[in-house]
Amino acid sequence: MSVQERKERERSDRERLIVATARELAEQQGWDAVTTRRLAERIEYSQPVLYSHFRGKREIIGAVALDGAAEMAAAVRAATAAADGPRTRVTALARAYLGFAERNPAVYDAMFQLDGGLTFANEDTPEPLKDAFAALLESLGEAAGDGVHPGLFTEVFWASLHGLATLTRAGRLPPGDAERRVELLVDRLAVV
Amino acid sequence: MSVQERKERERSDRERLIVATARELAEQQGWDAVTTRRLAERIEYSQPVLYSHFRGKREIIGAVALDGAAEMAAAVRAATAAADGPRTRVTALARAYLGFAERNPAVYDAMFQLDGGLTFANEDTPEPLKDAFAALLESLGEAAGDGVHPGLFTEVFWASLHGLATLTRAGRLPPGDAERRVELLVDRLAVV
DNA sequence: TCGTTTGTCTAGCGGTGCTAGGCTCAAGTC
DNA sequence: GACTTGAGCCTAGCACCGCTAGACAAACGA
Numbered sequence A, B: 001m002s003v004q005e006r007k008e009r010e011r012s013d014r015e016r017l018i019v020a021t022a023r024e025l026a027e028q029q030g031w032d033a034v035t036t037r038r039l040a041e042r043i044e045y046s047q048p049v050l051y052s053h054f055r056g057k058r059e060i061i062g063a064v065a066l067d068g069a070a071e072m073a074a075a076v077r078a079a080t081a082a083a084d085g086p087r088t089r090v091t092a093l094a095r096a097y098l099g100f101a102e103r104n105p106a107v108y109d110a111m112f113q114l115d116g117g118l119t120f121a122n123e124d125t126p127e128p129l130k131d132a133f134a135a136l137l138e139s140l141g142e143a144a145g146d147g148v149h150p151g152l153f154t155e156v157f158w159a160s161l162h163g164l165a166t167l168t169r170a171g172r173l174p175p176g177d178a179e180r181r182v183e184l185l186v187d188r189l190a191v192v
Numbered sequence C: 001t002c003g004t005t006t007g008t009c010t011a012g013c014g015g016t017g018c019t020a021g022g023c024t025c026a027a028g029t030c
Numbered sequence D: 001g002a003c004t005t006g007a008g009c010c011t012a013g014c015a016c017c018g019c020t021a022g023a024c025a026a027a028c029g030a
Helices: A002-029 A036-042 A047-053 A057-081 A086-103 A105-112 A127-143 A150-169 A175-189 B002-029 B036-043 B047-053 B057-081 B086-103 B105-112 B127-143 B150-169 B175-189
Strands: none
Touching (some): A002 A047, A002 A057, A036 A047, A057 A086, A057 A127, A086 A127, A086 A175, A150 B175, B002 B047, B036 B047, B057 B086, B057 B105, B057 B127, B086 B127, B105 B150
C-alpha cells in the first residue's frame, strides 16, 4: 500500500517537474525551443516518458496554461484587494493583468495564443480558467454601469486588455505610451 | 530587351502565385498545413524555387500579411465612406474590421499572430501596414474626444478590436454576444 | 558552334512530434 | 529462495519539417 502511494507521489512529482521545466524553458528561450527532446533531456528522462504523462506537446502547453491562469487570478485578486474605491480597483486590475502578461510572456502565450487543447467559455472549461475570469469579474462587475451585463462588460474589458498585451509585446504598438493607453482605456470603459 | 521584360513579368507572376497559393492553402487548412513541400507542389515547382523568391517561409507569411493589410484598409475605408455621421462611422469601422478578421482568419493571423518578419510602429514599417493604421485613424481620430491624442486613441481602439477578434475566434469568448460587445465598445470608447 | 550563364531539380542535412518494441528490475507467488 | 510476471523505461525509428548543396539542362551571347 505504502509502496504504491510512494510511486504515485513520485509520479505526480515528475509531472510537476515536466510542467515547471517546460515553462522555464519557454520563458528562457521561447516556446519554439521547447521540443520534446530538449524537455526530456532537462528532466533527465527519455522522450517517451513525457507521453506517459501527457497525450502530447499540446497537453503540456495546456498544463502550463492552467498553472498560469491560477497565478494570474491570484495576482489580480492581490492587486485589487489592496485598492480602495472602484476606480482605483479597475486601474489596479488593468496594471496587474498587463504586468503579468509582460513578466510571463511564455505563460501568457500558453494561455491565450497557443493551442493548449483547452476549451473556453463553456461548461467543461477547466476550473482555473473559469476562476481567472471570475477574478476579473469580481472587480469589473461594479464598473459595468447601469443596464450593462457585468459578464459582457468583463468580456469587453478583458478583450481590450488582451489586445493591448499582445500588440504591445509583439511590437505592434510603440512601447513608450503603454501607461497612457491604460489610463485612456480605464477612463472610457469603466463607469465609476 | 523584350525577352528580359517577359522573364521579369513571368517571375513576378510566379511570385504572386506563391503568395496567393500560400494564402489559399492557409485559409483552407490552416497555416500548419502550409509547408514548403505542399506549397511547392501546388504551384507545380520544386521547393528551392520558393527560396529564389523569398528568404524563407517567414517571408512568405509576411507577403500574405502585406496583401491582407492593403485589403483590410480598403474594406475599412469602403465601410466608413458609406456611413454618415461620426458615430455611425465608428460602428461601421468596428464591424468592418471584425468582419475582415472573421472572413480571413489565416490572413489575419499572418498580420498579427504569426511572425512574418515585419517591423511595426516605426519608420521602416512597410507602407501597407502604415496605411492600414492610417485607414483606422481617419475615422477614429474624430472620436478621440477633447485632449486625447488621435493616434493614441486609435491604438487603444484598435487593440480592443484586436482583442475581440482573436479571443472570439479562438473560442475564448462566447460567439453569440459578438454584436453586443461591439456596441458596448463603441458606446464607451468613442466620444461622438 | 561553343562556352557561359541562368534556371530548375534531385537528394539530403539536421531537426521536429510521436511511437513500436524490447529490455530491466522490482514485486508477487509457489 | 527460485520463478514468473508486469510495470516502467529506453533505444531506435517513422514521417514529416525548413532549408540548401550540387548536378544538370536549357537558353543566351560571342
